Amino acid sequence: MIDRRMILTAALAAIAGPASAGSALAQAAVSRMTAYAFSFPALAGGDIRLADYAGRPLLIVNTASLCGYTPQYSGLQELWTEFHGRGLMILGIPSNDFGGQEPGGATEIANTAQQHGAAFPIAAKATVKGQNAHPFYRWAADARPKDVPRWNFHKYLIGRDGHIVDVFPASVEPSDTRVKTAIARALADS
Numbered sequence: 001m002i003d004r005r006m007i008l009t010a011a012l013a014a015i016a017g018p019a020s021a022g023s024a025l026a027q028a029a030v031s032r033m034t035a036y037a038f039s040f041p042a043l044a045g046g047d048i049r050l051a052d053y054a055g056r057p058l059l060i061v062n063t064a065s066l067c068g069y070t071p072q073y074s075g076l077q078e079l080w081t082e083f084h085g086r087g088l089m090i091l092g093i094p095s096n097d098f099g100g101q102e103p104g105g106a107t108e109i110a111n112t113a114q115q116h117g118a119a120f121p122i123a124a125k126a127t128v129k130g131q132n133a134h135p136f137y138r139w140a141a142d143a144r145p146k147d148v149p150r151w152n153f154h155k156y157l158i159g160r161d162g163h164i165v166d167v168f169p170a171s172v173e174p175s176d177t178r179v180k181t182a183i184a185r186a187l188a189d190s
Helices: 004-016 018-031 072-086 106-115 135-143 177-188
Strands: 039-041 047-049 058-063 089-094 155-158 164-168
Touching (some): 072 089
16 A cells, blocks of 8 residues: 555655656655564563564553553453464553553563463553653554554554554453454454
């Protein structure tokens, strides 16, 4: 799919000279960043490189231990159980950005996730909004400026191509038909 930036780049290159038009279009396509360019420090150490899951849909969710939505960990685990074998990757990103609801460290975060049965990967605590946001969240805000996290348990569904295909706010439970349908569609896309 060609976006406006690619068309503009190609048009500017055509003005600059016909020989560079094709290469400018190719350069624009190559430089278009995807979610697979990012990594997160893992809660248990090391890194979670999204590139390791290239070609697989990802559900990236900012989480918090003391939130009214914290029981969504269980719903996320149900999605993991249902769709992981078909290729879905789920990643929890603990954040203290909303209401100070993730004040603890790695041990407390891991205990909360475990209490809710979460077996999917959990990153170390990260900032998900504002100028100091993790680079993934700055990229997502640039790609979908009207769909930025406004609270804990905001969900980004990344398609096999590494681009955002759907966004679900905290109020949409992981078990919601809209979430399951979007995941099934992302898994079916090749």
